[in-house]
Amino acid sequence: MKLQPIAATLILILATITVNAQNKLKGTVYEGSGNTRLPEVFVHDLTNKQMTLTDKNGNFEITAASGHLVVFSAPTYTADTVYITDLSPKKIRLTPQGIRLNTVNISGTRKAFDPEAEYPEVYEKSKVYPLSPSSWFSREGRNARRLKKYFKREVQEREIDRAFNPKFVSSVVPLKGEDLENFMTLYRPKYDDIKNNDQQSLTIYINDSYKKYQTLPPEKRRPQRLNE
Structure with a gap:
């Protein structure tokens, strides 16, 4: 029995959604070892160039896969680079840092961010x-x-x-x-x-x-x- 065109289309859509869902990396970003969640953390998959931000509750979702490198960064926190071994939900912890007076570039020659x-x-x-x-x-x-x-x-x-x-x-x-x-x-x-x-x-x-x-x-x- 041949599938009706609409049924075939629905199956294709569901299959696409399933594949995409399997390629999503999800998780939450916290401050240090505590339970404070961090919003507006920049999440960047260096392998596939995908980017997103954590939401107001510190949660993120990004297209990724095993073997990818994903960077989590936010102002006044030390960035963390994670090597993805599986797509299970991740808990990312960023360490607070000060202004780092000894390492701040004060010469004015740092390349402008474009x-x-x-x-x-x-x-x-x-x-x-x-x-x-x-x-x-x-x-x-x-x-x-x-x-x-x-x-x-x-x-x-x-x-x-x-x-x-x-x-x-x-x-x-x-x-x-x-x-x-x-x-x-x-x-x-x-x-x-x-x-x-x-x-x-x-x-x-x-x-x-x-x-x-x-x-x-x-x-x-x-x-x-x-x-x-």
Whole structure:
């Protein structure tokens, strides 16, 4: 007996869904050894070039396979590279790190981050076409638009790093080591505060912030982590 065209199509769709489901790597990203889940962690399969972000509950889902290398990274955390041996659900733990004053590039010569050049496929998939409903509602399109926003924030954060760097800050205020790190974390400026590259205004901001810092009791001069 021959299958009706509709039945054959349904079987093909179900088979495709099953294959795709088998190629999905899922899991959750946590901070350190605790139970705090981390949202907006960048998940990048270096083998097949797939990318995604963890959701507000720290969960992720990405197309992957055994033998792939997947990198998990987020600002102020040490990145973790995982070699995939199977597609069972993963628990990923990222270790918090400070500003790392000794390793921050303060010369201003670090290559600028150009996500549109590095990840052109994300920007192509993020496009929305009026006559294409799938471009609005597809999971791939929504994920690409989230990544595009993430890349924009990353570009801005790197601009802040270049302006608000340890060498410049320590030339304005008498802080060193952990005290300088804590101060820079507590009073990190917003992108709008530094985008015009006005060093005089930034100097005034640092001085005003230092006055506020001095009024804090010792226990308040240390930034609080998510799990605290």
